[in-house]
Amino acid sequence: MLEQLPLYEQAILTLAAMVMFTSFALLAQNRVVPMIHIFAWQGLLVAVTTALVAFDSGKHDLYLSAIMTIALKALFIPWLLHRLVKRLGIDREEHGAEHPATVLMIGAGLVIFCYYVAQPIEQLSASVTRNTIAISMAVVLLGMLMLISRGKAVAQVVGFMSLENGLFFAAVAATHGMPMVVELGVAFDVLVGAVIFGVFFFQIRDSIDSLDVDQLNRLSEQDE
Numbered sequence: 001m002l003e004q005l006p007l008y009e010q011a012i013l014t015l016a017a018m019v020m021f022t023s024f025a026l027l028a029q030n031r032v033v034p035m036i037h038i039f040a041w042q043g044l045l046v047a048v049t050t051a052l053v054a055f056d057s058g059k060h061d062l063y064l065s066a067i068m069t070i071a072l073k074a075l076f077i078p079w080l081l082h083r084l085v086k087r088l089g090i091d092r093e094e095h096g097a098e099h100p101a102t103v104l105m106i107g108a109g110l111v112i113f114c115y116y117v118a119q120p121i122e123q124l125s126a127s128v129t130r131n132t133i134a135i136s137m138a139v140v141l142l143g144m145l146m147l148i149s150r151g152k153a154v155a156q157v158v159g160f161m162s163l164e165n166g167l168f169f170a171a172v173a174a175t176h177g178m179p180m181v182v183e184l185g186v187a188f189d190v191l192v193g194a195v196i197f198g199v200f201f202f203q204i205r206d207s208i209d210s211l212d213v214d215q216l217n218r219l220s221e222q223d224e
Helices: 007-028 032-057 063-090 100-123 128-150 153-176 180-210 213-223
Strands: none
Touching: 007 032, 007 100, 007 128, 007 153, 032 128, 032 153, 063 128, 063 153, 128 180
């Protein structure tokens, strides 16, 4: 039971559940601006988890990881995406899936699948580790589902960033973090990726006057 666990493990599991909830909120959201805000909250939750792990484990380098996570995933990248959608004039467009109820049901199935896959870990590690690994896997798969189910490029970028949050959460909550040089490299890659995505949005909009990925597929079919 949750109340029988130490306070630290209760906090980790609660934060993990909130991170997974934000992934479902991203799947259910059909407006791009609220979608960006939800992604920012997810980044903040991952940063809080990182700071909590740093406090419990005594690994002070994780505090730097928490600060970078807040700066990049809770502040800069959401600000950059918000500015891009405003400049592109797509802040009022629909960015939802064609069949949202079906997508959410698939997402629930993915969570069950992740817990089934993580069940053997119970023989090797504590319950909190098994649960955080299962939830991290679920966040990754839900991010992939968002990539597949959305037709607009901005929503797919948010899904990709959410997927990366799941990987980072697994590294922090289950293994107490990666080496600092790896974390700095990942943070730099995410930053560069966000800038490249911004340039990519404007190039697509200038070329076909839309950010609908389905229109790119139709152009490819016509060329063939």
